[in-house]
Amino acid sequence: MILNYVAYLVAVLAIVMFLSAAIRILREYERGVVFTLGRFTGVKGPGLIILIPVVQQLVKVDLRVVVQDVPPQDVISRDNVSVKVNAVIYFRIVDAERAIIKVEDYMAATSQLAQTTLRSVLGKHELDEMLAERDRLNADIQELLDQQTDAWGIKVTIVEIKHVDINESMVRAIAKQAEAERLRRAKVINAEGEQQAAEKLVEAGMALAREPQAMQLRYFAALHDIAGERSSTIVFPLPFDLLAHLGARPAAGS
Known part of the structure; x- marks a missing residue:
């Protein structure tokens, strides 16, 4: 009698284990990449997924937008100014099959690619462009990253440069440059005023002569x-x- 109970218990445990290994539930934002005996057989989900235990394996993929911070990078601009730049990128998976099969770790790969692309793109521009034309630089980095990650089934939607840190000596030099620029503009404005005044005096003299x-x-x-x-x-x-x-x-x- 006891042996029968033990047999029933073992059978129930076996069924529960079988069902737990065979039945998977994927959320709306998840997809499952299914491998049968190691070979890719399809992408399933969302909802209820039934697998053949041992024979089939499922790898979950999250399709939501991922926000990844790019660590500060040492960049030397085209005018030989050393700065530290960090950024943030937003991307999502549009093809779960390629994201799992084409690259080992798409998160690490995208992070490393973003760091190298950030240094490469910003190194081609001068410091003034980094400070004044961030929108254009963001668009250039985003376009280049999107092209390179397309083979991995990843879509880079936004790239934003957060900080451009400059050392103290360069800050003083930039302040002197800005001051010199303001003085130059003041002198130009003064000269233009003198020129306009002289023209008006000539016109007044001609009117008085008449x-x-x-x-x-x-x-x-x-x-x-x-x-x-x-x-x-x-x-x-x-x-x-x-x-x-x-x-x-x-x-x-x-």
């Missing part, structure tokens, strides 16, 4: 300005035409 009475009005306006400053100096404007008449010699025989 109407001599206007020059007298300008004389009176200048006197009013001088008197308003409580100055002891009194200026009497003397027209150049009067000087010409005073300096003219009388005609012979007059």
Whole structure:
């Protein structure tokens, strides 16, 4: 009798073990790559999956977007500036078969490829471009990574450069450069202002030359300005035409 109970118990345990090895449930975002006797036989899921124990094996693959941080990389820019740059990449698996069969560890492979691509792309640009044109650099890195990981069934959707760290001596040099640039712009603006003022003065002189009475009005306006400053100096404007008449010699025989 006891032997019968033991036999029943062993049979129940065997059935439970068989079912646990044969039945798999995959979530909506999961896929299962099935191998039969070591050979690829298909991708299944989501939902209930029934396998042949021992004969078939299943490898789960997560199809959700993976966020991976790229460690800081030492980059020498095209203008020979040493910086540390780190970034973050977003990618997902679009082909579970290739992600399992074509590469041993797609997470590690993508991380290493992102690091080398980051150094390669940024090394072709100057420091000013790294600081001012991040959107374009992000797009270039994303496109290059996407092309290289396509054979692994991976789609790189976003690449974002987070930090560009510069050493202290280079920060001082950049500050001096920025100050010099601001001084240059100030001098250029001042020179442009002088040029515009000179052009306006020429136009004003031409207008006054056409109407001599206007020059007298300008004389009176200048006197009013001088008197308003409580100055002891009194200026009497003397027209150049009067000087010409005073300096003219009388005609012979007059």
